[in-house]
Amino acid sequence: MIHHSPLDNVRVILSHxxxxxxxxGSARAMKTMGLSSLYLVNPQSFPDNxxxxxxxxxxxxxxxxVICSTLDIALQDCVLAVAMTARxxxxxxxxxxxxxxxxxxxxIATKSPVALVFGRESSGLTTAExxxxxxxxxxxxxxxxxxxxxxxxxxxxCYELRMATMDSECKPPRHExxxxxxLNEIELFYQHLEQALIAKKFLxxxxxxxxxxxxxRLFSRTTLEKEEINILRGIIHAFEKEEP
Amino acid sequence: MIHHSPLDNVRVILSHxxxxxxxxGSARAMKTMGLSSLYLVNPQSFPDNxxxxxxxxxxxxxxxxVICSTLDIALQDCVLAVAMTARxxxxxxxxxxxxxxxxxxxxIATKSPVALVFGRESSGLTTAExxxxxxxxxxxxxxxxxxxxxxxxxxxxCYELRMATMDSECKPPRHExxxxxxLNEIELFYQHLEQALIAKKFLxxxxxxxxxxxxxRLFSRTTLEKEEINILRGIIHAFEKEEP
Numbered sequence: 001m002i003h004h005s006p007l008d009n010v011r012v013i014l015s016h017x018x019x020x021x022x023x024x025g026s027a028r029a030m031k032t033m034g035l036s037s038l039y040l041v042n043p044q045s046f047p048d049n050x051x052x053x054x055x056x057x058x059x060x061x062x063x064x065x066v067i068c069s070t071l072d073i074a075l076q077d078c079v080l081a082v083a084m085t086a087r088x089x090x091x092x093x094x095x096x097x098x099x100x101x102x103x104x105x106x107x108i109a110t111k112s113p114v115a116l117v118f119g120r121e122s123s124g125l126t127t128a129e130x131x132x133x134x135x136x137x138x139x140x141x142x143x144x145x146x147x148x149x150x151x152x153x154x155x156x157x158c159y160e161l162r163m164a165t166m167d168s169e170c171k172p173p174r175h176e177x178x179x180x181x182x183l184n185e186i187e188l189f190y191q192h193l194e195q196a197l198i199a200k201k202f203l204x205x206x207x208x209x210x211x212x213x214x215x216x217r218l219f220s221r222t223t224l225e226k227e228e229i230n231i232l233r234g235i236i237h238a239f240e241k242e243e244p
Numbered sequence: 245m246i247h248h249s250p251l252d253n254v255r256v257i258l259s260h261x262x263x264x265x266x267x268x269g270s271a272r273a274m275k276t277m278g279l280s281s282l283y284l285v286n287p288q289s290f291p292d293n294x295x296x297x298x299x300x301x302x303x304x305x306x307x308x309x310v311i312c313s314t315l316d317i318a319l320q321d322c323v324l325a326v327a328m329t330a331r332x333x334x335x336x337x338x339x340x341x342x343x344x345x346x347x348x349x350x351x352i353a354t355k356s357p358v359a360l361v362f363g364r365e366s367s368g369l370t371t372a373e374x375x376x377x378x379x380x381x382x383x384x385x386x387x388x389x390x391x392x393x394x395x396x397x398x399x400x401x402c403y404e405l406r407m408a409t410m411d412s413e414c415k416p417p418r419h420e421x422x423x424x425x426x427l428n429e430i431e432l433f434y435q436h437l438e439q440a441l442i443a444k445k446f447l448x449x450x451x452x453x454x455x456x457x458x459x460x461r462l463f464s465r466t467t468l469e470k471e472e473i474n475i476l477r478g479i480i481h482a483f484e485k486e487e488p
Contacts (some may be wrong), residue, residue, distance in 0.1 A: 028393060032386055032392045056391060098407075139403070140403075141277065142277060142406075143274055146276060147300060149273075152272075152395070156400065159383070159403075163342075165345070166384060169398065197479065198484060200482045202478065202482035211475065221466045221467075223465070224462070227458070231458060238444045238445070239444060241444070
């Protein structure tokens with residue numbers, strides 16, 4: 001049985017793209033994040049060699065891209081369409097942030113096709129196009145320089161979609177896969193170190209100040225592994241020995 | 245009074261970039277998200293017209309980019325360096341996901357400079373370069389096509405950083421309010437320890453195995469404070485002294 005990802009149900013629609021390089025860059029961005037369904041509404045130049053150059057090994061996505069004459073055709077069968085806009089609009093749709101939108105899209109895409117709609121490089125989506133969508137999403141940008149490249153905007157949304165699919169499969173970081181030291185082993189390390197420091201007169205047991213507390217605080221932040229305790233105790237042992 | 249954003253303290257370091265277009269694309273990606281500090285370690289071709297074309301109106305970031313001959317120079321003054329890697333490594337640093345890393349970077353950047361380090365387009369960062377960093381971050385990608393464009397990877401991390409600054413509850417954890425050790429101070433501590441271990445014959449410079457790598461990995465997880473480096477070096481110094 002083939003495992004289907006909700007990302008298979010997310011369609012990226014690029015409307016009236018001027019630069020074929022951006023179509024290729026968008027295809028690459030999609031494929032790196034596991035999306036594959038690309039729809040092009042009236043692209044200015046496609047197929048085009050520049051698109052294939054920018055796509056590198058995501059050429060298969062360009063080969064299977066669907067070219068449509070209107071946004072209505074591109075949206076066929078979708079149950080939710082999200083308009084990607086750079087500007088605030090006078091009469092806005094409900095606006096979700098990128099993260100909320102990605103979660104909503106992935107949740108719906110487990111069952112039905114959904115679409116992300118991107119407009120022209122120069123002017124974005126027209127008001128008529130936004131009206132065809134149910135939600136508006138604005139990628140947060142620097143207020144003094146909001147000029148996000150089209151493929152970069154596609155990259156960010158596809159990344160958020162992939163992150164949204166991973167939320168449930170959160171795996172422990174690699175570090176926690178190692179064999180961790182027991183509290184008792186850690187305690188024996190501190191005792192060993194303390195005795196060695198007293199022997200070397202670095203620590204005065206009559207006036208310990210807070211030396212051992214500070215050392216404990218440092219190592220408490222690390223979640224020590226068994227192997228690391230062995231190394232640390234080996235080092236103390238080596239330092240304890242007098243030169244022959 | 246000028247309002248300073250933590251993003252002003254985040255340095256993007258591109259090491260040995262082959263294609264100047266990617267430098268320009270990265271500059272644009274940074275500026276859209278409000279970052280401005282770009283460092284280039286041995287770029288293959290820079291300044292270069294292609295970089296300026298791809299940067300569009302982010303040319304000011306290219307004009308003020310700092311060109312360095314080594315990663316060490318580029319990292320100067322930073323208290324935290326994050327290695328961006330596409331591959332899992334045998335002996336890894338702690339791995340954070342993009343979102344956790346962005347939160348940590350922004351929290352620390354409220355006080356001190358931090359760096360994001362990106363490697364070559366073809367092969368990423370070298371092991372030696374990763375070793376200079378304290379944390380590793382892997383952008384989640386499609387397992388069958390992980391070929392993220394360099395500028396796209398910069399875009400995703402800068403976006404996550406901007407999102408992290410917008411998280412109003414994002415306050416630095418208590419630990420991060422302490423004065424953190426600089427990377428140079430940490431490096432001197434490792435060198436001091438290594439020399440002491442060689443003198444005590446615990447470490448054979450002919451057969452070092454991976455002892456220092458393991459020790460670096462342990463301490464990299466902690467974000468060491470200046471005060472702690474002083475304690476650790478004091479301990480090594482005490483151990484070095486022979487009994488009177």
